[in-house]
Amino acid sequence: MSDERSDKATVTLRVARFQPKAERERPARAGRRERGGSPFGGRRGSSSPFGGAKRVRGRQWTQDYRLELSPETTLLDALLTVKRTVDPSLAFRYSCGHGMCGSDAVAVNGTPTLLCTAKIRDVAKLPSSFPGADDEGFRKTGVPAVVETDADSVTGNPAGDADGPLDLGVVEIAPLPGFAVLRDLVVDIDKMLDQLRKLKPYLIADGVLATTVDGKVDVFEYLQRPEQLKKYEQLTNCILCGVCEGACPVYSGGEAFVGPAALINESRFVNDSRDYEHDGRLDMIDTADGIQACQSVRACSRPCPKGIDVGEEIWQLIAQVRER
Amino acid sequence: MARMSPNTVEEMYDAVIIGAGAAGLSAALGFYRSEAVNELRERGVEPKVLVISKLQPLRSHTGSAEGGIAASLGNIEPDEWQWHYYDTVKGGDYLVDQPAAKLLAQYAPETVVNLERSGVAFSRTADGHIAQRRFGGHTKDYGGEPMERAAYAADRIGHQILMTLWQQCVNYGVQFAEEWYVSDLVLDDWHDSRAAAATESTAESSSGSGERRVEGVVAFDTHTGKTHAVHARNVLIATGGAGRLFHTTSNSYDLTGDGMALALDAGLQVEDVEFVQFHPTGLAHTGILLSEASRAEGGILRNGDGKAFMADYAPEHRDLAARDVVSRAIRAEVDAGRGVADPKDPDGPKDCVWLDMTGIDPEHMREVLPQVLETIEMYGGLDPTRDWVPVKPTAHYTMGGIPITVDGQVYTVTGDGDGVRTSPVTGLYAAGECSCVSVHGANRLGGNSLLDACLFGTRAGHTIAANVLADPVDNPMADDGADTGDDTDPVREAADARADDVRALLGTVTPGPENETAGEDDNVDNMGGTAAEESSDANAYQVMDRLGAVMDAALAVITDGDKIDRALAEVGELREQAAALASHMDAAAFNQEITAIWETRHLIELATAVLEATAARHESRGSLYRTDYPKRDDGHFLAHSMTGRDGDVDWKPVEIVDIEPRQRAY
Numbered sequence: 001m002s003d004e005r006s007d008k009a010t011v012t013l014r015v016a017r018f019q020p021k022a023e024r025e026r027p028a029r030a031g032r033r034e035r036g037g038s039p040f041g042g043r044r045g046s047s048s049p050f051g052g053a054k055r056v057r058g059r060q061w062t063q064d065y066r067l068e069l070s071p072e073t074t075l076l077d078a079l080l081t082v083k084r085t086v087d088p089s090l091a092f093r094y095s096c097g098h099g100m101c102g103s104d105a106v107a108v109n110g111t112p113t114l115l116c117t118a119k120i121r122d123v124a125k126l127p128s129s130f131p132g133a134d135d136e137g138f139r140k141t142g143v144p145a146v147v148e149t150d151a152d153s154v155t156g157n158p159a160g161d162a163d164g165p166l167d168l169g170v171v172e173i174a175p176l177p178g179f180a181v182l183r184d185l186v187v188d189i190d191k192m193l194d195q196l197r198k199l200k201p202y203l204i205a206d207g208v209l210a211t212t213v214d215g216k217v218d219v220f221e222y223l224q225r226p227e228q229l230k231k232y233e234q235l236t237n238c239i240l241c242g243v244c245e246g247a248c249p250v251y252s253g254g255e256a257f258v259g260p261a262a263l264i265n266e267s268r269f270v271n272d273s274r275d276y277e278h279d280g281r282l283d284m285i286d287t288a289d290g291i292q293a294c295q296s297v298r299a300c301s302r303p304c305p306k307g308i309d310v311g312e313e314i315w316q317l318i319a320q321v322r323e324r
Numbered sequence: 325m326a327r328m329s330p331n332t333v334e335e336m337y338d339a340v341i342i343g344a345g346a347a348g349l350s351a352a353l354g355f356y357r358s359e360a361v362n363e364l365r366e367r368g369v370e371p372k373v374l375v376i377s378k379l380q381p382l383r384s385h386t387g388s389a390e391g392g393i394a395a396s397l398g399n400i401e402p403d404e405w406q407w408h409y410y411d412t413v414k415g416g417d418y419l420v421d422q423p424a425a426k427l428l429a430q431y432a433p434e435t436v437v438n439l440e441r442s443g444v445a446f447s448r449t450a451d452g453h454i455a456q457r458r459f460g461g462h463t464k465d466y467g468g469e470p471m472e473r474a475a476y477a478a479d480r481i482g483h484q485i486l487m488t489l490w491q492q493c494v495n496y497g498v499q500f501a502e503e504w505y506v507s508d509l510v511l512d513d514w515h516d517s518r519a520a521a522a523t524e525s526t527a528e529s530s531s532g533s534g535e536r537r538v539e540g541v542v543a544f545d546t547h548t549g550k551t552h553a554v555h556a557r558n559v560l561i562a563t564g565g566a567g568r569l570f571h572t573t574s575n576s577y578d579l580t581g582d583g584m585a586l587a588l589d590a591g592l593q594v595e596d597v598e599f600v601q602f603h604p605t606g607l608a609h610t611g612i613l614l615s616e617a618s619r620a621e622g623g624i625l626r627n628g629d630g631k632a633f634m635a636d637y638a639p640e641h642r643d644l645a646a647r648d649v650v651s652r653a654i655r656a657e658v659d660a661g662r663g664v665a666d667p668k669d670p671d672g673p674k675d676c677v678w679l680d681m682t683g684i685d686p687e688h689m690r691e692v693l694p695q696v697l698e699t700i701e702m703y704g705g706l707d708p709t710r711d712w713v714p715v716k717p718t719a720h721y722t723m724g725g726i727p728i729t730v731d732g733q734v735y736t737v738t739g740d741g742d743g744v745r746t747s748p749v750t751g752l753y754a755a756g757e758c759s760c761v762s763v764h765g766a767n768r769l770g771g772n773s774l775l776d777a778c779l780f781g782t783r784a785g786h787t788i789a790a791n792v793l794a795d796p797v798d799n800p801m802a803d804d805g806a807d808t809g810d811d812t813d814p815v816r817e818a819a820d821a822r823a824d825d826v827r828a829l830l831g832t833v834t835p836g837p838e839n840e841t842a843g844e845d846d847n848v849d850n851m852g853g854t855a856a857e858e859s860s861d862a863n864a865y866q867v868m869d870r871l872g873a874v875m876d877a878a879l880a881v882i883t884d885g886d887k888i889d890r891a892l893a894e895v896g897e898l899r900e901q902a903a904a905l906a907s908h909m910d911a912a913a914f915n916q917e918i919t920a921i922w923e924t925r926h927l928i929e930l931a932t933a934v935l936e937a938t939a940a941r942h943e944s945r946g947s948l949y950r951t952d953y954p955k956r957d958d959g960h961f962l963a964h965s966m967t968g969r970d971g972d973v974d975w976k977p978v979e980i981v982d983i984e985p986r987q988r989a990y
């Protein structure tokens with residue numbers, strides 16, 4: 001994946017780094033991360049049990065890595081190049097490298113996405129052309145409009161001079177909003193999984209399993225027609241990457257909310273004709289921190305790497321809960 | 325619970341499962357769904373089981389499997405398990421243990437039906453049954469026409485199966501330790517084995533002294549940086565394959581052969597590791613898999629002249645011949661100068677051919693090959709409904725692995741030929757790609773890997789459950805102190821040794837000035853607390869990269885004695901580099917470099933065994949094609965290689981009960 005050799009360009013990866021304090025506990029400071037993450041704001045100083053990400057204390061800083069590479073390179077390949085050639089201590093999760101495993105969700109220029117599906121060409125920005133404004137045109141407050149590229153920044157190769165390769169600018173890479181940062185880009189997703197686990201995320205049917213007698217099975221599969229499958233098939237593609245959660249202002253803002261990912265996985269069973277618990281599942285999610293907490297902002301839809309229209313699906317779920 | 329990981333590690337587990345992909349999760353479910361565990365619970369005994377995974381849940385590479393899972397359901401056309409059995413044996417170029425392949429075919433329908441009844445969202449026929457598609461090497465009537473045997477869920481069957489198995493594990497309350505890395509497999513002869521490794525002599529002393537027994541594992545919690553001594557009466561290794569031996573691979577970055585290397589480190593053997601499947605259709609130089617379903621649905625391979633060349637190599641089955649046949653055909657076209665360059669690297673080597681999917685109806689393509697379409701668009705920048713797509717064989721699957729019986733029991737072999745003797749390792753089990761029950765022989769058929777992992781994983785879970793029923797840790801009837809006998813604790817010792825190793829890996833770091841004042845507005849660009857400025861020295865990621873290049877050059881699709889010798893010498897150099905690796909930061913918590921260093925060492929250990937086994941097999945069979953021995957040689961090599969840490973290879977005869985080896989053609 002790092003074999004691409006077409007027209008090289010330079011890019012600066014501006015990575016939010018964090019190293020947890022191992023022993024000593026120190027009072028936390030508001031850091032760049034809270035401010036730079038969700039535009040709707042982290043809950044600084046909040047101690048609500050659902051209060052967004054729990055705070056892990058440690059040292060935070062941003063680090064620039066300047067690389068020369070093809071604009072077609074994915075951010076994952078770029079960061080792997082950093083690990084291999086510049087800084088092996090940079091921590092981020094990755095596994096399959098092509099959008100199937102869901103390991104590598106981060107915020108790129110403030111927007112949740114997967115490292116392996118984001119290409120440098122699409123996400124690098126020349127700082128001067130967007131003075132202080134992010135993708136949506138929002139201007140962050142309290143930040144210098146243009147962040148100076150530090151002359152001491154660690155570089156993968158000598159910085160290109162004026163006649164060197166095209167400079168694509170800067171990509172800001174930060175941990176996924178709404179989740180506690182454990183180290184660098186590695187976040188704690190246990191809260192998301194715990195919320196999912198509470199909603200009985202498994203098929204509930206007659207529970208009978210087949211056994212083989214004389215080379216034949218004694219029971220067959222549950223029948224399900226293609227049109228019944230269509231009702232939930234796309235929902236089964238969820239890879240639990242957390243991108244929709246990071247994009248959701250309610251979830252990442254730290255409100256008490258089970259989150260879009262759990263609701264999508266619940267909807268998967270609500271709409272599965274084989275499942276016996278249809279009504280029970282609707283009851284389970286009809287709570288203050290369940291479907292009632294969704295404000296239908298639909299920020300969750302756009303970034304889904306599996307193309308699930310999360311907001312629309314949750315809207316359908318709300319309709320089903322109401323019509324009960 | 326704040327973390328899935330256990331708050332305290334138990335004194336002793338009934339069973340520890342290493343790996344949470346299809347095999348590990350099937351074993352956990354097989355265990356909890358067994359009669360034996362029901363009986364235990366009726367007695368009021370709760371078994372203590374822990375699944376340890378180096379990944380978070382649902383990140384396992386099972387999720388990347390695309391095409392299907394084979395079973396003679398006969399939902400499209402009448403099918404017989406005997407045909408599936410025959411195809412599997414032939415596909416494996418007769419290096420298949422036939423009793424195991426028979427079970428595979430016989431129990432395939434049960435396995436697939438139970439996956440469906442557990443929740444897998446299979447694609448469906450119009451009348452609601454599980455849909456099936458054609459797959460390479462699967463035929464009707466013992467080698468006749470290709471037929472629909474692969475049950476599928478669009479082209480995301482692995483993701484569906486992984487999700488469903490995990491969901492059911494949630495249902496059964498399976499306990500996980502996530503992002504824990506197992507660094508050591510500890511047998512009762514840990515001392516002798518270590519001494520033998522230190523002197524590079526064989527562990528004959530221990531293997532000669534009768535049966536060995538598993539004592540537990542050492543696991544490193546990547547979150548805290550602490551090593552744990554995990555005692556267990558039963559250990560199942562289900563860590564998956566080793567595609568990362570190669571640079572061009574369809575495998576995730578985590579497929580580093582850990583389980584096989586753990587077995588080698590413990591003085592055990594690996595079986596048939598010279599057989600590595602190169603999937604014909606990796607997306608050009610990325611190695612990313614384009615499912616065989618792309619050809620099953622009508623895709624055609626074309627050379628640089630636009631010719632559909634597979635008819636020249638496999639007149640009957642053409643593009644749906646077995647994978648080894650197709651990969652070699654691609655290589656032959658490339659070697660004959662009829663290859664094409666990766667369009668992204670137009671001046672690079674002409675080492676690809678075209679996959680022409682333009683004959684597939686675009687609507688149908690979106691319906692049944694959404695993932696393939698997405699991968700080509702995203703990572704190839706092409707539209708397969710209009711453009712031909714460059715493809716190249718990519719390292720995909722290790723047919724070999726830790727030798728197991730059909731019940732999952734790990735064993736070792738001594739002696740050769742008629743004098744061959746097998747000894748089980750008590751309490752040690754394996755399943756899935758890291759194991760070798762030898763259903764795949766020298767080449768695996770598409771659709772048989774998920775089946776192998778789910779079926780033999782489940783069977784191993786049943787075996788372990790029966791063991792636990794006979795003697796549970798939490799046994800109200802047990803005498804006090806029944807477990808004692810001697811007071812040495814090899815697991816504790818191994819954990820202490822590993823903790824020393826971690827300190828040594830961290831110890832070479834010279835801590836920089838702690839930058840305590842790094843506050844909100846500082847754009848601090850130093851590496852405070854780390855030593856990465858001194859990055860001129862090697863790191864694990866570089867060594868892995870070099871290893872991949874060495875192995876690609878030596879073993880990808882074709883090889884010969886000279887290539888193997890050269891690679892052995894180069895891997896020897898890399899072994900020294902890997903031994904000298906150290907961490908570039910001084911904290912153990914969330915230090916990905918530490919596990920990367922261990923993975924690198926594991927890969928090198930396994931690479932050596934793969935090269936030694938390849939060197940020892942003087943023939944060409946299945947996925948292994950040696951230009952210096954281009955013919956299959958049943959007279960000498962109708963046998964499984966059993967390779968140890970020292971590179972010695974023993975041979976175990978193939979079990980042939982029904983199907984006589986004959987010429988293999990498609």
